[in-house]
Every structure is written in structure tokens, then in C-alpha cells.
Amino acid sequence: MKRFALIGAAGFVAERHIRAIKETGNELVCAMDTFDVMGRMDSYFPEAEFFSSEEELVQFLQQSNDNGKPVDYVSICSPNYLHIKHIELALKNGCEVICEKPLVIDPTDLDKIEVWEAESGKKVNNLLQLRHHPNILMLKEEIEQSDKDFFDIDLKYITSRGKWYFKSWKGDVEKSGGIATNIGIHFFDMLTWIFGKVQKSNVSVYEATIASGELVLEKAKVNWFLSLDANDLPEVATKAGKRTYRSIKVDGKEVEFSEGFTDLHTVTYQKILTGNGFGVEDVTESIQLTEEIRGFG
Template identity: 75%
Template sequence: MKRFALIGAAGFVAERHIRAIKETGNELVCAMDTFDVMGRMDSYFPEAEFFTSEKELVQFLQLAKEKGEPVDYISICSPNYLHFKHIELALKNACDVICEKPLVVDSTDLDKIKQLEAATGKKVYTVLQLRYHPTIVQLRDQIQKSDKDFFEVDLQYITSRGKWYFKSWKGDANKSGGIATNIGIHFFDMLNWIFGAVKENRIESYESDKASGFLKLEKAKVNWFLSLDSSDLPDVVSNAGKRTFRSIKVDGKEIEFSGGFTDLHTATYQNILDGNGFGINDARMSIELTEEIRMGNTEKREVCLKIKEWVVLRPQTKQTENG
């Protein structure tokens, strides 16, 4: 039985981690969150300690180590922009890490984590749960066995969000990484895992609540669309009262994978505990891709502003140069 701590226990995804710890036969000994209403823990680990500050958590980790009952893993479910900070905290306190997506927002932090792993002898794992989805695994096997060199792929993911989203850290691209990172990274990882590395990346539209683009991968051309806007849902979905729509078409054929998500975190944990989890190198490609989408969009806007500025200032500059 491994001893776990969890940072970010109040977040939506945290319950999947808590349940995975329980279902893999391990123990959550403490949890931390600045939000202090944590009734969900009573259903899983009512005896676990709970803290509202990192200082309290570190004191607990140190005391547990002194008692000969060290914490083995720290699960990280905090907001995206805090992941690196909390990974560093865990490694420096001699704990292995299981971190929710995205592992980090800034890809340069990946090399810093590798250095910390080397210095501490501990390991950082990330959650890439779609790699355990039975339908996705089957699709990858089919693609690898196929004699076909190239595939046409259409990806749509629409998951409606209310006004709260844009007032939270999730709506701040500097904290969440923006729409491509925050809601799209699992799907981009899935595409890379199945169809190979990115050869071309073109952004067609990018707003705070929706984005679209084109990818050329080693074995596929991909048109993708992500949205948080309920008005983008197909009528058949919205009329059924549903607020989420996932669709992947390969060569025009729909790949049905709307179900089967319930136990993917438990599968993730079990594979990590068995020594087969996904680490930094596995996460790198999708993190760099989503960062490129975000920064490419920013650079495009900056170029437009610079062009406007140049058009205005150039005549004045020439007039000065000509005396």
C-alpha cells in the first residue's frame, strides 16, 4: 500500500484521483486546498489530514518522514499555472508525482522538471488517460497495422461552460494556457500518439471560447475544432439536454468514444504503480503543440498591430530622415 498526498483537493478532477487511489488499494493520508469545504473526502478517506496551506503540508511531509512513514506520491490537481511549483515541492520532499493535465503550461519547465528528477531521484508522471480508452487503443492498433500511408481526420470537441469559467483562472490564458491547452491537450496528445509527430500547424481561428485549425501529422491531415460555446452543439445533442459533444472521424467514419471515461484515472494510477506510467517525454509533444497554437495566435495579433503602427509611423520617419 502506497501513501498519497493530494494538492488541489477541491477541484472537479480531484475526485477522480481520490477514487483512483482508493480503487488501486492505496491510502490518501493528507490533502491540501485553499478552499476548505471538503465533504467529498468523507466518502473515500475520512481520516485523511487536511490543510489549507502549503506550509502545513510541507510540515506534515517532513514529520511523516521523521516518523518513518513517508508519503510516497503527491497527486497534483491544482490550477495549471501552479503545477510546476507543486511538482517542485513534491520532488524536493522526496515524493514521486502524479500530475493532472497539462503537466505544465510553459514547455521550458519540462527541462527544469527533468533536472529536478535527476537531482532528487524521484519521478514525475502525467495523466494521459485517453491512451487507456479501449476505443482509442483499438484505433491506434488499426492505424499501425494499416497499409495506408495517410488518413483524413476531423476532430470536434464542444464542452459548454457558463459565465463563471471566464472569471476563473481557467478563463485566463496566462494561467490555464488557453482553450487549446485547457480543454484540448488530451485530444492533441491522442492525435500525436496515434498519427505521429506534427509536420505542419496552421491556426484558422482563435478566440477565448473557441478555436480551430489544421495539422499535418506523420500519418494524417487533421481539421480540429474546440469550443466552450453551447450554441456550437449539434441540435441532436442540445435537444437531448446534453452539454458536451466529442467527435472523431477518420476517413469519414465516426469513431464512437463518448463512453468509457469513468475508470480511466484508475487505469492511469494502476499503470503508474506497475511501473508503466507516462512521463515528461510522453507529455512533451502535446505541450509544445498547444503552446505553439497559443503563441502563434498571440504573435499573429502582434504582427497585425506592428504593421498598423509601421504604416502610421513610416512617413514621419522618412520625413525626419529627409530633413
């Protein structure tokens, strides 16, 4: 049984991490968030310590080390711009790291992480859960076994957001990285993982709520479209009462992967705990790409 701490416990995605810790048979010993109403903890780890400041968390980690009961992992679910700070905090206190996407906003921070990893002997793992989606794994296998050398890809991801979004850190490009980083990075990672490194990138539109462009990868040309606007939802989504729409077409054929997302954090944790997590070298391509796309904004 591994001992976990979690930073950013009040955020939407944090519950998936808490559940993954529970479902993999491990223990959340403490959680930290500046928002201090944390009733969700009672359903999973009611005995866990809770802190509302980083100082209290660091003190707990140090005391745990001194008492011979160190915290093994720190799961990071804080806002994107704080990831680099919290990664440093975890590594310098002797903990392995599991961090939500994007690992960092600025690609130059990846070099810092590699230095800290070398100094601490610990690893930083990133949540790239699409790489564990059964249908995406099937697609990767099909592409690897195909006689074709080059493919045409159409990616559309529309996830409508209310007015609150643009008043939160998510709507601040300096804190979230903007639309390509905050909502698009999983898809860019998945596409470069399957179809190879970026050869060329053209951005047609880059605004706060919408972005589109064309990528040329080693094995594919990708037309991509991202939106936070409900008006961009297709009729098939609105008729079904859905506010999110995902579509990837490979040579005109739809790849179905709209379901199965909620369980992928547990699968990811299982992989990480057996030494099969995705690290800095895995995320570099997509983080560099999203910075380049953001430069068109």
C-alpha cells in the same frame, strides 16, 4: 499500500483521483486546498489530514519522512499554472508525482522537471487517460496494422461552459493556457501519439471561447475545432440534453469514445503504480504544440 498526498482537493477532477487512490487499494493520508469545505473526503478517506496551506503540507511531508512513514506519491490537481510549483514541492520532498493535464503550460518547464527528477530519483507521471481508453487503443492498433500511409482526421470537441468559467483561473490564459491547452491537450496528445509528430500547424481561429485549425502529422491531416460555446453544440447533442460533444472521424468514419471517461483515472493509477506511467518525454509534443497554437491568439 502506498501513501498519498493530494494537492487541489476541492477541484472537479480531484474526486476521480481520490477514488482512484481508494480503488487501487492505497491510502490518502493528507490533502491540501485553499478552499476548506471538503465534505467529499468523508466518503473516501475521513481520517486523512487536511491542510489549507502549502506550508502545512510541506511540514507534514517532512515529519512523515522523519518518522519513517514517508508519503510515496503526491497527486496534483491544482490549477494549471501551479503545477510546476507543486511538482517541485513534491520532488524536493522525496515523493513520486501524479499530475493532471496539462503537466505544464510552458514547455521550458519540462527541462526543469527533468533536472529535479534526476536530483530526486523520482518520476513525474502525467494523466493521459485517453491513451487507456479501449476504443482509442483499438484505433491505434488499426492504424499500425493498416496498409494506408496517411489519413484524414476531423476532430470536434465542444464543452459548453457558463459565465463562471471566464471569471475563474480557467478563463485566464496566463493561468490555464487558454482553450487549446485547457480543454484540447488530451486530444492533441492522443492524435500525435497515434499519427505521429507535428509537421505543420495552421490556426484559423483562436479566441477565448473557440479555436480551430489544421495539423499535418506524420500520418495524418487533422482539421480540429474546439469550443466552449453551447451554441456550437450539434442538434444530436442538444436533443439528448447534453452540454458536451466529442467527435473524431478517421477517413469519414466516426470513432466512438464518448463514454468510459470516468473510470480511466483508476486505470491510469494502476499503470503508474506498476511503473508504466507517462512522463516528460511523452507529453513534450502536445505541450509544444499547444504553446504554438496559443501564439496565434
